[in-house]
Amino acid sequence: RGIYFGKPRGFGTNDKGEETGFNTEIYSAAEIDRIARVAFEVARKRGGKLCSVDKANVLEASMLWRKRVTAIASEFPDVELSHMYVDNAAMQLVRNPKQFDTIVTNNIFGDILSDEASMITGSIGMLPSASVGESGPGLFEPIHGSAPDIAGQDKANPLATILSAAMLLKYGLGVESAAKRIEAAVTETLDNGFRTGDIYSPGTTLVGCKRMGEEVLKALES
Ligand SMILES: NC(=O)c1ccc[n+]([C@@H]2O[C@H](COP(=O)([O-])OP(=O)(O)OC[C@H]3O[C@@H](n4cnc5c(N)ncnc54)[C@H](O)[C@@H]3O)[C@@H](O)[C@H]2O)c1
Structure with a gap:
């Protein structure tokens, strides 16, 4: 899901006649709900804390992400949900990785953060x-x-x-x-x-x- 699979994608030309490359970060509410429920279930089996990582200050796909994860949280009152912007999460993982229990995020952020976390x-x-x-x-x-x-x-x-x-x-x-x-x-x-x-x-x-x-x-x- 997300930007690795989203359409439209491809190569084109802008109005200056320059070559462009483009991809689409897209999630449906149903996809986010499904991912969020799996994450809440995982958090339940771990330390009961879930941090949702997004870039909701600039990306519409992240705004929907945050809205849906927040909505699904009502099904899991025993799990403590927090939200973090991805740039801060990248820093916090290095600064104090123990503050995290379970992280849920989109495909591209997870791809990068999991490699960063592996070095810890x-x-x-x-x-x-x-x-x-x-x-x-x-x-x-x-x-x-x-x-x-x-x-x-x-x-x-x-x-x-x-x-x-x-x-x-x-x-x-x-x-x-x-x-x-x-x-x-x-x-x-x-x-x-x-x-x-x-x-x-x-x-x-x-x-x-x-x-x-x-x-x-x-x-x-x-
Ligand atoms: N999940 C996967 O299926 C997966 C993930 C990564 C790479 N691969 C495949 O594995 C092959 C080799 O890829 P690569 O060399 O880029 O990555 P790699 O993970 O196999 O190795 C990267 C480095 O880490 C070291 N390393 C890996 N596992 C180790 C272990 N258990 N103990 C000690 N050191 C370890 C290796 O010696 C190497 O220096 C490729 O065919 C690649 O496609 C598969």
């Missing part, structure tokens, strides 16, 4: 993701790709993939207790000082992909 964790090897619609099935995967430059060297950080399984349990299957066990095992493994190369710092224990996985299993069983 230190490595893309740490970040799981879930693509969920109104009704399943969802798609759960680490945000990174196949890392061809380190393939077969036992160097990859497996935590993003392991945490994706936790997201599957939580958001796909609704088995929160099992998800929490996996998340706690990952936290414990990190607390025990184990690090793959991408997140290594002096004073921690450098391990490969296989060993990291084994340590998470140990923590899970303990």
Whole structure:
């Protein structure tokens, strides 16, 4: 949705005869309602706080976005809704990322902010993701790709993939207790000082992909 798919789009010529390129940021009320409900449901399963990010001070598409998200909030009185302009959100993510619990935003802002957020964790090897619609099935995967430059060297950080399984349990299957066990095992493994190369710092224990996985299993069983 949004500007990546909106029409009209294309190339043209302006009245000075200059070449132009153009795209359309467009959302229908029904689309925003659908996205907002998924976001409120996610926030409910997290810390109960939802921040809607837009550019409602200049974009009509964002004005409708804010209006609809605000309207849908009445269905979720247990979730605390706030709004933030995207330029401020980009700054706040770097300044104090912990202030956020769940963020809902349009396609292009989410595309950019999610990459920015990935660096806060230190490595893309740490970040799981879930693509969920109104009704399943969802798609759960680490945000990174196949890392061809380190393939077969036992160097990859497996935590993003392991945490994706936790997201599957939580958001796909609704088995929160099992998800929490996996998340706690990952936290414990990190607390025990184990690090793959991408997140290594002096004073921690450098391990490969296989060993990291084994340590998470140990923590899970303990
Ligand atoms: N979600 C997806 O399906 C997805 C996302 C990104 C890239 N890809 C695909 O993956 C392939 C490689 O793409 P790329 O190299 O641009 O991105 P990439 O995410 O595979 O790698 C980017 C950099 O991050 C490192 N990295 C990635 N995962 C890591 C991990 N778990 N532990 C440690 N380091 C890790 C890699 O070594 C590399 O230096 C391409 O075919 C691309 O299309 C798929």
